[in-house]
Amino acid sequence: xxxxxxxxxxxxxxxxxxxxxxxxxxxxxxxxxxxxxxxxxxxxxxxxxxxxxxxxxxxxxxxxxxxxxxxxxxxxxxxxxxxxxxxxxxxxxxxxxxxxxxxxxxxxxxxxxxxxxxxxxxxxxxxxxxxxxxxxxxxxxxxxxxxxxxxxxxxxxxxxxxxxxxxxxxxxxxxxxxxxxxxxxxxxxxxxxxxxxxxxxxxxxxxxxxxxxxxxxxxxxxxxxxxxxx
Amino acid sequence: xxxxxxxxxxxxxxxxxxxxxxxxxxxxxxxxxxxxxxxxxxxxxxxxxxxxxxxxxxxxxxxxxxxxxxxxxxxxxxxxxxxxxxxxxxxxxxxxxxxxxxxxxxxxxxxxxxxxxxxxxxxxxxxxxxxxxxxxxxxxxxxxxxxxxxxxxxxxxxxxxxxxxxxxxxxxxxxxxxxxxxxxxxxxxxxxxxxxxxxxxxxxxxxxxxx
Numbered sequence: 001x002x003x004x005x006x007x008x009x010x011x012x013x014x015x016x017x018x019x020x021x022x023x024x025x026x027x028x029x030x031x032x033x034x035x036x037x038x039x040x041x042x043x044x045x046x047x048x049x050x051x052x053x054x055x056x057x058x059x060x061x062x063x064x065x066x067x068x069x070x071x072x073x074x075x076x077x078x079x080x081x082x083x084x085x086x087x088x089x090x091x092x093x094x095x096x097x098x099x100x101x102x103x104x105x106x107x108x109x110x111x112x113x114x115x116x117x118x119x120x121x122x123x124x125x126x127x128x129x130x131x132x133x134x135x136x137x138x139x140x141x142x143x144x145x146x147x148x149x150x151x152x153x154x155x156x157x158x159x160x161x162x163x164x165x166x167x168x169x170x171x172x173x174x175x176x177x178x179x180x181x182x183x184x185x186x187x188x189x190x191x192x193x194x195x196x197x198x199x200x201x202x203x204x205x206x207x208x209x210x211x212x213x214x215x216x217x218x219x220x221x222x223x224x225x226x227x228x229x230x
Numbered sequence: 231x232x233x234x235x236x237x238x239x240x241x242x243x244x245x246x247x248x249x250x251x252x253x254x255x256x257x258x259x260x261x262x263x264x265x266x267x268x269x270x271x272x273x274x275x276x277x278x279x280x281x282x283x284x285x286x287x288x289x290x291x292x293x294x295x296x297x298x299x300x301x302x303x304x305x306x307x308x309x310x311x312x313x314x315x316x317x318x319x320x321x322x323x324x325x326x327x328x329x330x331x332x333x334x335x336x337x338x339x340x341x342x343x344x345x346x347x348x349x350x351x352x353x354x355x356x357x358x359x360x361x362x363x364x365x366x367x368x369x370x371x372x373x374x375x376x377x378x379x380x381x382x383x384x385x386x387x388x389x390x391x392x393x394x395x396x397x398x399x400x401x402x403x404x405x406x407x408x409x410x411x412x413x414x415x416x417x418x419x420x421x422x423x424x425x426x427x428x429x430x431x432x433x434x435x436x437x438x439x440x441x
Contacts, residue, residue, distance in 0.1 A: 012380075012430045016399050019377045024290045028304055029282075032311045036278045039315045040270070 181208045190216060190223040263327030271318050282311065285328070288400040289335055295396050296339050298385060306342055310335045325410070332401045333411045336393065343389075376434055383433030391426035398423055 041049075182196035193216045200209035216223060261269070261277075263284070269277035289310060294303040313334050384392060390412070397403045397411055409419035 009427050009431045011434060012427050013399060015376060015380050015434055016384075016430075019380055020291050020295075020400070022291050022294055023287050024307065025304070028307065029286065032282060032286075032308060032315075033279060035312060036270070036282070036315045037275045039318060040273045040275050 181205070181212050187216075187219070190220040193220075194223070194225070263331075264323035267318075267321055267327055268323065271321050278315075281327075285331060286311075289331065292332070292335060292396045292400040293339060295384060295400075296389070296393065297342075302342065306335070306338050310338050313338070326407065328401055328403065329407045329410055332397055332403060332407075336397075336411050379433045379436065380430060383430050387426055387429060391422045391429070394419055394422040395426035395430070 181200055182193055186192050186196040193212070197209050197212045197216065200206075200212060213225070217225075261280075263281060266277040266281040270281065290303065290307050293306050293310070294300065297303045297306065310331075314331065317334075384395070387395070393412060394408050397408045398405075401407075401411075403411060405420045405423065406416055408423065409416045412419060414422075
């Protein structure tokens with residue numbers, strides 16, 4: 001620094017300092033400061049820079065998700081609509097109002113099951129899924145029945161029968177399960193199967209007996225039902 | 231110093247030794263040019279405003295003395311700051327900011343000279359004299375004549391010597407920094423500066439010796 005001080009004479013520096021009083025014009029200052037400010041992007045401009053790519057990405061993502069969802073539903077076969085069987089109220093009093101109320105309750109329950117989005121359940125509704133609806137309707141039955149005047153309380157068998165009748169149209173697997181009131185040993189021969197059917201009739205399960213008899217005739221077409229008159 | 235003042239000084243010194251206040255003290259401390267440029271790089275326009283106001287007049291005078299024409303100097307001045315603004319994103323504080331700034335200004339001037347081969351040393355500048363209120367007419371006239379002689383001598387200096395002198399006076403650059411800015415070696419820069427100062431001193435002393 002001493003060398004530099006020696007090089008630059010102090011008097012020359014002072015004289016030059018006294019001379020150098022020029023300043024920049026204000027309009028030039030404004031021009032340059034505006035240029036500097038415009039060169040820096042604002043916060044909104046930065047956000048705006050990201051806005052378009054983000055919007056495109058979101059649109060593409062949502063479209064893909066929608067298409068995948070649609071294709072997933074197209075792959076699933078539509079389950080047949082459950083057949084609502086008319087509920088027979090085996091009460092002593094055949095009040096029309098009571099019967100219609102039962103039908104409404106049962107149909108509401110069945111519709112609820114039919115509208116459920118779970119496709120797997122729609123495909124093969126198991127006994128577990130069908131039973132609560134039937135049981136609920138069965139449990140509600142006495143309440144409904146007590147509403148009507150002169151209606152006697154239902155027996156346990158009536159409730160069970162109604163529950164089995166109120167069950168929605170069963171799938172083939174369920175039908176098979178329902179049809180198999182007779183075990184495999186009884187189904188081994190036509191005679192033993194028929195004796196099982198007879199047993200069902202004696203127990204009062206006429207429908208089950210009829211189903212078993214139909215199954216028997218399908219399985220053994222050559223079997224001839226013995227004449228009851230003989 | 232009164233007792234209260236001494237107490238306050240002692241207390242403030244003790245407080246400033248604490249880390250938090252030391253941090254505040256660094257914030258109050260005037261930021262250097264590179265820090266301001268880095269802040270501007272990060273989008274702080276106010277930092278550029280400080281930086282610009284710190285250097286604008288010196289750069290303007292540097293270019294004004296080099297060109298000798300006010301309009302040309304303003305054009306080059308705008309070009310220089312335009313380049314500084316555009317260099318915002320790529321700026322790295324590898325060297326002193328003043329060196330960087332004057333190198334840009336020097337290069338802009340060289341480009342201007344190359345573009346306009348008709349560049350002449352004829353100056354159109356009129357020195358702006360500000361006489362002191364208590365100064366007598368005789369001394370004021372003598373001072374103004376000395377300044378005029380200095381200005382004329384400065385205008386008649388070779389471009390390289392004038393450039394070296396102005397970089398030293400306006401930019402406050404050292405000989406090494408002048409060498410870096412003008413792209414020559416240290417000895418060349420040093421001799422240019424010495425020749426320029428000697429000529430200017432002779433121009434100032436000339437009438438005094440005659441009288």
